[in-house]
Amino acid sequence: MKKQIPFLDLSRIDQELKSALEKKFSDMLSKGIFSRGEEVETLGKNLSKFLGTKNTIIPCSNGTDALEIALRALEIGTGDEVIVPALTWVSTAEVIKLVGASPVFVDTDSSGLMDLEQLDSLTTPKTKAVIPVHLYGKMVDMEKLNSWAKPKGIKIIEDNAQGFGAYQNGKSAGCWADIGCFSFYPTKNLGALGEAGALSTSDKSLAKKIEMLINHGQPIRDKHEIVGRNARIDTIQAGFLNVKLAYFQKWQDKRKYFASLYLQHLSGIGDLILPESILNSDHNAHLFVIKTDYRSELKHFLQEKGILTAIHYPTIIPKMNPYLSKGLFVNSEKLTASSLSLPLNPFLEEKEVLKVIQQIKIFYSRTS
Numbered sequence: 318m319k320k321q322i323p324f325l326d327l328s329r330i331d332q333e334l335k336s337a338l339e340k341k342f343s344d345m346l347s348k349g350i351f352s353r354g355e356e357v358e359t360l361g362k363n364l365s366k367f368l369g370t371k372n373t374i375i376p377c378s379n380g381t382d383a384l385e386i387a388l389r390a391l392e393i394g395t396g397d398e399v400i401v402p403a404l405t406w407v408s409t410a411e412v413i414k415l416v417g418a419s420p421v422f423v424d425t426d427s428s429g430l431m432d433l434e435q436l437d438s439l440t441t442p443k444t445k446a447v448i449p450v451h452l453y454g455k456m457v458d459m460e461k462l463n464s465w466a467k468p469k470g471i472k473i474i475e476d477n478a479q480g481f482g483a484y485q486n487g488k489s490a491g492c493w494a495d496i497g498c499f500s501f502y503p504t505k506n507l508g509a510l511g512e513a514g515a516l517s518t519s520d521k522s523l524a525k526k527i528e529m530l531i532n533h534g535q536p537i538r539d540k541h542e543i544v545g546r547n548a549r550i551d552t553i554q555a556g557f558l559n560v561k562l563a564y565f566q567k568w569q570d571k572r573k574y575f576a577s578l579y580l581q582h583l584s585g586i587g588d589l590i591l592p593e594s595i596l597n598s599d600h601n602a603h604l605f606v607i608k609t610d611y612r613s614e615l616k617h618f619l620q621e622k623g624i625l626t627a628i629h630y631p632t633i634i635p636k637m638n639p640y641l642s643k644g645l646f647v648n649s650e651k652l653t654a655s656s657l658s659l660p661l662n663p664f665l666e667e668k669e670v671l672k673v674i675q676q677i678k679i680f681y682s683r684t685s
C-alpha cells in the first residue's frame with residue numbers, strides 16, 4: 318500500500334522533543350507530585366509570559382470545562398440567554414445548556430466567524446453574555462465586539478480553543494474578553510499529551526473565583542466557600558505543556574510556510590475559495606479550510622490518492638437534536654456543505670504538502 322498523507326499524525330514528533338518529554342515524565346515520577354504543584358503554577362506563568370499578557374492564566378482540565386467554569390464564574394444560569402455562533406465545535410453551546418441558560422444562535426460570516434452585524438437583532442433583556450469563537454484559528458474582530466458589548470453590560474467569554482498563537486493589534490487571542498478559554502486538546506496548535514485547558518482574565522477577583530470553582534470551592538485546603546468541582550489540570554499534562562511551549566514558535570513558522578505554499582499554488586484553481594487571511598497575525602493557521610461546490614468529490618478523490626482531509630463541521634449546532642433552534646444560518650449552512658480542511662500541521666513534510674497541491678490540480682484538470 319502507498320504511504321498515506323495523514324490529516325494529522327501526532328506520533329510524528331521528532332526525537333529531540335520525544336526525549337525531552339520522556340525526561341519530564343521520568344522527573345515527575347521521581348518527584349511523586351501528581352496533582353497541582355509546581356508544574357501547574359509554572360504553566361500559568363509560562364503561558365502569560367509567552368502570550369505577553371498581564372492576565373492571570375489558570376490551567377484547568379480541558380477547554381469545555383474552561384467554558385463552563387467561565388459561565389459559572391460570571392453567574393450565568395437559568396433564565397439567561399447567551400449568544401453563540403451556529404457553526405462551532407459543540408462545546409461552545411453545550412456549556413450554556415449545562416449551566417441552565419439558553420443558547421441563542423447567530424449566523425457566521427462567510428469565513429466562519431460570528432456575524433457581529435446580527436447581534437443587535439438577537440439581543441433581549443435576558444442576554445447576559447456572548448461567546449465569540451476564533452474558528453479555524455482566525456480571530457473575531459474583538460475591538461468591535463468589545464465596543465458593542467461593554468456599554469450594554471453584556472459579558473464576553475472568548476472561546477479561544479482554536480486560536481492559541483493568534484494576535485490582534487499585538488494582543489493575544491484569549492486575552493480580550495471578561496474571560497478567555499483555551500483548549501490544549503492534543504490536536505490544537507499547542508496540544509497536551511491528553512486533555513488540558515486554561516482560563517484567562519485580567520480581573521483579580523474573578524481569577525480567585527475561577528481558582529476556587531475548579532478546585533471544589535476551596536481558597537485553601539478544607540475550606541469550601543462556594544460550590545465548585547474538580548476541573549483541575551492533570552499535573553503531568555502541565556509538565557508536558559511546559560516542555561512543548563518551547564517548540565511552539567518553530568511549529569507556527571512551519572504551519573505558516575505550508576499555508577503559504579497552499580495559497581501560492583492553489584489560487585485560481587477551479588472553484589476553490591482559499592483562506593486568504595491565514596498568513597496574518599490574527600490567524601494562527603490552525604486549519605487550512607478551503608471551500609468548493611465539489612467538496613465530496615474532491616474529498617473522495619484525495620482519499621483514493623491516500624490524502625486524508627477533514628470537515629469542520631458537517632452540521633450546524635441549531636440543527637442538532639439537543640440544540641434545535643429556528644433561524645436563518647445561511648453562511649454557516651454553506652460552510653457545512655462546502656468546506657474541506659486540508660492537512661496543515663508542523664509534522665508534515667514539504668513534499669507531502671506539494672503532493673496534496675498536485676493532486677488537487679489533477680482533480681480540477683479532470684473536472685473542468
Ligand SMILES: Cc1ncc(COP(=O)(O)O)c(C=O)c1O
Nearest residue numbers: 379380381406408478500501502
Ligand atoms: C471551538 C472549540 N471550543 C471548545 C473546544 C473544547 O475543548 P476541549 O476539547 O479541550 O474540551 C474545542 C476543542 O475541541 C473547540 O474547537
